[in-house]
Structure formats: structure tokens, C-alpha cells
Amino acid sequence: MKTKGILLDLDSIQENEKSVIRLFVKTENRIEIFKDKNFSPYFYVKALDNKKAIKDIIEKEFEGKEKKFKAIKAEESIEGSIKIYFNSTTDLVEALQQIKEISGITEKREYDFIFTSRYLIDKGLEPLNGIEIEEEEKEINSIKKIETETELNFIAFDLETYSETKFSDAKFDPILMSAVTFFDKKTNKLKTEIITTKKGSNVLLVKEEKEIIEKLKEKIQGKDVLITYNGDSFDLPYAKERARKLKTRFDIGIDGSEPLIRRKGLYNATRVKGIPHFDAYQLVRILARFGIINSIKYDLETIVNSIYGIKKEKIKAEDITRIWKTGEGYEKLLKYNYEDSEYTYKIAFDFFPLMAELGKLTKQTLFEVNRSSASDMVEKLLINKSFQEKKLFPNKPNETEIKKRIMQSLKGGHVREPIAGLHENIAVLDFRSLHPSIMISHNISPETINCKCCKNGKHVSPEGNWFCENKKGFLPSIQKELLDKRTELKNELKKEKNELKKTSLNARQHAMKILLNSFYGYLAYERSRWYSFESAKAVTAWSRYYIKEIAKKAEEQGFTVIYGDTDSAFIKMPKTKTKKDVLDFVKKINLDLPGVMELELEGFFKRGIFVTKKEGTAAKKRYALIDEKDKLKIVGFEYVRRDWSGIAKNTQKKVIELVLKEGKPEKAIQEVKKVIKELKEGKIQKKDLVIFSQIKKSIGSYDAIGPHVSAAKKAIKKGKSIGTGSIIGYIITRNGKSISDKSELEEFVEEGNYDSEYYIKNQVIPAVIKIIQEFGYDEKDLILGGKQSSLSAFG
């Protein structure tokens, strides 16, 4: 019988001592389980004498935990290796240890790879894409990928729980309510309901806590993707534990299992069999790593604000309990629960296409890709290609090798010292995808380096290594494929009118961009299977070479180069030069660049400012530009840093704006004076004084107790739970001697209790002084009344 569906999830189980793959497939209207009993785990070995080794392997009795077993098959395979099959993954693991007892075996390969990933790659399947199964009574005879439009039913949920202390403990504290959000087909809109035991808006009333869990379970059943915000560590483990306490089961898995909690260091990964658990918190972490979003904190309120610009109200744990007890503010609590669930749904929904595409490209399930690192993704992609090209992929490095790799240090990009001051008519040029384009254009790959044939060829790096011109490198050939496909998709995107198709095309090209940019890092990452220090070294050597060449040529053309960082050149156009001259220059450069390397014009800016450091030389990585539409671009300054107070950041922004937009340093000075006055008068609100900083290691292991550590320590004494990874918001109060003494967690500080001296001298003034100094003013002009200088910017 033929069945078509969408592949949601897979796992492997042991059945009659055999490993069996189970696929969770969305067919017509439900999720069904299909078993594949014909796929055996395997690994490869290399041997001195294959014939003899095969005979020995076949005859070998391996010692299992319970009984002896044999390999089911051993045969000659790719690259002169021997492929050995086993009944189960447990057999394979045992055999892996004992295989070295056979003489003449020199090497083991492809043994450290997850069985389910193996299955997807070998069968050429893509999670969240279509599959066609030839089956009998749910047992798979054959399977293949087909292209299908993915239409899935999502459901998000969010729990509110009771707590006498700061944190709820599932052993004692009940679930008060659970919001669920899903797409309502009747109204074609999102619908959110709150399952709870007290009446109110949008409430789905039940009698007791146990029924909340059961109702939630009922709501989840029939959906295809389960969305939470930090469900990995909170909502799912909590619901599971409460169910146990209340003598019921939270068995939402398609196979009737409960959520499976796997400890992953400090965090959990919680899996639901058959229904991919899509944790929006994990998603947001990934997006932040790839620079897609930028946020100070990772709680839902901050994230919603940074993605959608919407201010969502937060209710603290203790208030939830108070509201529940008194009933006062109950509607607010309902709204809070409602919004948590709805925004969680929205974030996950909006970024689902991107994650789905990353999953398809790297052959990872949604659950996996949702918790995957950049190196994971590149590695899976490479392994997949390796399989397609019938090659053996490299082993993971052992710990000794990893340590050796860490010892090596790599020189990075070139940063040019800026010319400090105010500049006008700036053109910013930059290389399009610098690292990938260097890798592709110079064929940089671990196996093309220093080949026999091309020592004096085109691809000799500035530091001496060279790369083959005859044989295409493994890594760059994949990058080229991605690049070409991406260009094609972007062209299609331009023509496409249908919004849904546009979303999907855009997600695909974005996924490719992310992967493309991760190759270089993977090459230089110590745990990489395709590690090549010398290759990575060549990439950066070339990057330095090319960007310096651009600067040199720009100067030869009569431009002044005012700055450059890694892949960019900021050039100042003298009066005699036009925009066309800049574009012609770019064009000319591109004629000489090799392969796919390309210089682009990022934009024209009417003004820009670079400042000096304390020691007097110009500061790199901090500047501000204003374009022709008066749009500011502020880089590196305190304004973009979370470890500065709002009052300092906002004042700095205003100063930059006044100076760049209107060329009025005098106005800027007035502005700063005004802020200083308000600070002195105690008028500044708490929220503008908070400084955020992360506790990056265990609180006891600090040598230097800075303000954030000090505030954290005090808060811990008061019963707050703060650990590695916590982001602290603190305020410098009037109570104490040193800055650290005065530092206190924001929530413990009364409105108005702040050290105005600190905020003036250590926050506002340092944030603006370097900028106004460029106009001939100094600190005295900010504190004293009179104006010391009358220099004007454009006078």
C-alpha cells in the first residue's frame, strides 16, 4: 500500500533485539507511526587485508551485556573500507570496543553518528518535507522523499503556577492555569483559551488542577507541532511532574509516551514523541547567535519588544500567587497568560519557515534543528554530501587532539585605525560574504591544501600555503552550490507575487546564507571533523590582503580612506569626486577580483564621526554615520551596549543626532547639561538607570567582584536564584562606599535611590565626552555654566 505524508519526527526502538526505526508521519488527518525494520546500524573499518578481515569479522563472537552476538554482515565498501552491519545500536556500540581484537584492522570510521540521522541521510529524506511510503500494515518496504507544501497545525501553551517562595516547585506547587493558542479554522484567526478553575475572560472552566492537565492534553492531541517558551526546562517537565503527583499521565506523545527530559548541562531538552516540540526560547537563542535578532535579555517581554516593538506587561511570580489568593487583578493575570501563549505562538510561527528550511538542508528534525549549533548544522550538511559522493567522512577529534587544536591561535581580520573627527561625504564599501567568497574563489578546503600540482599556481595565500587548481575542494564546492542556489532563489523572490511563496523563498535563501557563513568558523572550530588550521589561516590572510589592497587602490584614486574593519573600507569623497566615481571605482576593482569575490557599495553617508580613545589614538569599532535620509547608524558606542544605563545611552544618542543631523554641538551641550541637572535633582526614573550584565561563571569563582557580581551576591542572600547565565539588572544606589557596595538588583531599589554623582561622572559624561571633544569642548563645558569654545562644526 502506498501512503503519502509529511515527516514530522523519527526515533529508533529496540524490538526483538533489533533496532527499528519509527517514523512519525502526518497523513491525511492524523499522525501515524510507521516502522522500518530493514535498516541496520553499521560502521566502517579499514584493514590491511580485507578478505581476511571480513572472514574474521563474520566469525567473531562479540560479548554483549547479556549474551554473545555476531555482526549480521560485513562487505567491501567505499574507499576500500569494510562496512559492518549489526542487529542493533547496542550491539554496534559493544562491537566498536571489541573490534580492535581482530588483527589487521587499522581504522574505524563513521561510528559516532546517530542512528536516526544516519537513516535520514541514507534514505535521502527531509524532515518536514513529504514522503511516500510503500508499506504493509505500517511496516515500511520502501520510502522516498517527495516535495510537498507543508501545512501544519501548531499549538502553543503556557503555564502559570503557584509559589509561596520565589520559584514554583512541581513537587508542591499546583498549576493555576494554562493558556493554549492555535489556529481556528472556523474563524481563520488565532484563538487563545485559558484552561483554569476560576471564571473570567476567555476561560475554559474546569473543576480542578488535574483537569487542567487533562484538558491541555486533549488540546494538544491532533496538533502537529507543540510550541512553548522554555518548555524544555519549565512547562513540559512541570506538567509531567504535576500529572504524576495527581496520579494521571501527561502522555501526549503519539506513541502514548510522556515528554522525555534529557539533561543537557544546565539546560534540558524535552522531547515529545511524534509531535516536534518547538521551543521558542531555544529558537530565540539561535536567532541571536546568527545575529538575526539582538536583545538585552531573553525573557518573553524583552524579546517581544525587540522583535515586534510591542511592550508587553510582565507579572512577577509572587504577584501571580497574590492575585490567585485574593482574586484582585485576576483579569490582568488572565491577560498575561493569554499574551504569553499568543506571542510564543507568533514568534515560533514567524520563524518556523527559516528553521524548517535549515532542517531540510541539514536533514535534521524540527526538534533537532531547534536546539542545534552552527557547527552541528554545517557538519550534518557536510556528512550528507559526503554520503552522496560515496566518501567516508572524517572522525571526530579525540580530547588530546582537541587540546592541541585549542593551543593554536589564528590571526583574524584587519582593522584599520580610523581618522578621528567629523567627516563628510563618506562612501562605505564592503565585500559581499567575504569569507565564503574567499573560500570558493581560492578553492580552500582541508584536502586541497598544498597539493602536489599547484605550488606556483593562482591560489598561493599571502602566508605561503597554496590550494589546488585542478581538483574541486569538498567544502568550497558545496559553498558554491549554496551560493548559486541562493542567487537563483533571490531572483525568483524578486519576481514572486504570492505572499506565501515569498515567505518560503525568503526562508530558503536566508537558511543558505546562514549555512554559507558558518563554514569558515567550522573550519577553525576545534571539535570539527573537517578542521584545518592552515586553511582557516589562509582565509584570514587573504581577507587582510584584499581589504588592504582596496584601501591602497582607493588612495591611488584620490580618495581618503578613513576606516575599515575586516571586510569594509570607508572612503571620503573629496569635492572633486562624484558618486559615479565611487561606483566606477567599485566596478574597476571587481574586474580584478578572482572568482566570486565582489566588492559592493553599502551606501553613501553625508556625515560620520570617529572619536579618540582615552590614550588619544582613534578608537576602532566605534563610529556613527548618518545617511542621506537622516537615518543614523551607531556602531560600537555605549548606545548599543546593554551594560550601560538608559540615561547614558539615550543622552549619547541625542548628542550624536544633534551633531550629525544638525551640526549643532552647542545644542548637544545644552542637552547634556539638562540631563545632568535632572540627575542631580533626583528626577530620573529607575528604569533609565538600570545597567544589565551577565553572570558568566559560577558566582563563587570570581576573582574581581564587579558591581554586577556584587548585586547578584546580595540578591542571592535575599533568596533570589541567580546562576551562571543569569542577566542582572542593577542600579548604583547611594548606600555604600565603592561602586560595588552601592550596586543593588533593580527590583530591590526604591524609586529615587540612586547615586547621581555616579550616573553623571561614570555614565553620562563618559558616554558623550569623546564626541563633544571632537568639537573643541571639554568636561568643564558640561559641568560649568559658560561656553569655553565657539568652534562650530561646519563654520
Add this chain to the structure above:
DNA sequence: TAATTCGCTAGACCGA
């Protein structure tokens, strides 16, 4: 518990 290096700044820490 998983990409890299370059660069800036603050504030503690320490010895004179």
C-alpha cells in the same frame, strides 16, 4: 555543552 579574532572600556585589585 559546541563557529572565529579584534578591540574597547570599566572597575577591582594591589603595591607604593
Add this chain to the structure above:
DNA sequence: TCGGTCTAGCGAA
């Protein structure tokens, strides 16, 4: 209480 050094965090690319 000073100045130099070191620890720490965060951002740019």
C-alpha cells in the same frame, strides 16, 4: 590616594 595591571563583559565583523 595614586597609577599600573588584571579581570570581566560586550560588541564588530
